[in-house]
Amino acid sequence: MVRHWDLFLAPYKQAVEELKVKLKGMRSQYDMRSTHSPIEFVTGRVKPIASILDKAARKNISLERLEEEMQDIAGLRMMCQFTDDIKAVVEILRQRTDFKVVEERDYITHQKESGYRSYHMVICYPVQTIHGEKQILAEIQIRTLAMNFWATIEHSLNYKYSGNFPQEIKERLQRASEAAFQLDEEMSKIRGEIQEAQVFFSRKKEVENTE
Numbered sequence: 001m002v003r004h005w006d007l008f009l010a011p012y013k014q015a016v017e018e019l020k021v022k023l024k025g026m027r028s029q030y031d032m033r034s035t036h037s038p039i040e041f042v043t044g045r046v047k048p049i050a051s052i053l054d055k056a057a058r059k060n061i062s063l064e065r066l067e068e069e070m071q072d073i074a075g076l077r078m079m080c081q082f083t084d085d086i087k088a089v090v091e092i093l094r095q096r097t098d099f100k101v102v103e104e105r106d107y108i109t110h111q112k113e114s115g116y117r118s119y120h121m122v123i124c125y126p127v128q129t130i131h132g133e134k135q136i137l138a139e140i141q142i143r144t145l146a147m148n149f150w151a152t153i154e155h156s157l158n159y160k161y162s163g164n165f166p167q168e169i170k171e172r173l174q175r176a177s178e179a180a181f182q183l184d185e186e187m188s189k190i191r192g193e194i195q196e197a198q199v200f201f202s203r204k205k206e207v208e209n210t211e
């Protein structure tokens, strides 16, 4: 059984590793030009087997149809400083030729009832295997640092309460989501100031390193 899962998950692991390198490469390209990077950091993971089984049961997906119907077995996350950076990242991803965007879900314009905000892109990514090319689905979640903070905390609480939050926690999470939204708005208003300071700081570091 373990062997079966290893074989099934191998192309997903490969895709996550390859995509991490590629998406982190986007950040490095901005760094080399000393211009503001719309990408703060990138993470990736393969969904744990227990979560795959749990989601399959919850969404009534048969295990034979996992490849076609579970879009986030391979998952990447791209964190941005500002809400507008998300649009820039989405546009760059749409232009790439090494994968195809098959679906987009905008939970920023259409925030989830829980308070969740994030931009999701489902891509079809070709993995090269010893048996030839295999197309696999992967989900890229693009969000600000504030959105990520909220989602990370909410996700841990979700485990604790199995999705059944006590009313008080639910309301606090909704208020926290509103506060994260306000934080993004405020930061966007002083975006110019922040970026100037960051470019100044990165140039200063460059000079120090060459001395």
Ligand code: 0O2
Pocket (backbone or CB within 6 Å): 047, 051, 055, 072, 075, 105, 112, 114, 115, 116, 120, 150, 151, 152, 154, 155
């Ligand atoms: P994990 O542990 O993050 O891997 P659904 O699962 O029904 O919400 P669907 O159709 O599978 O949604 O896809 P969607 O909407 O793109 O959401 C899938 C993933 O988005 C979730 O994965 C979370 O990572 C994230 N997400 C969606 N809604 C919420 C939310 O309300 N709170 C938080 N914290 N994250 C959310 P999983 O399957 O939960 O697993």
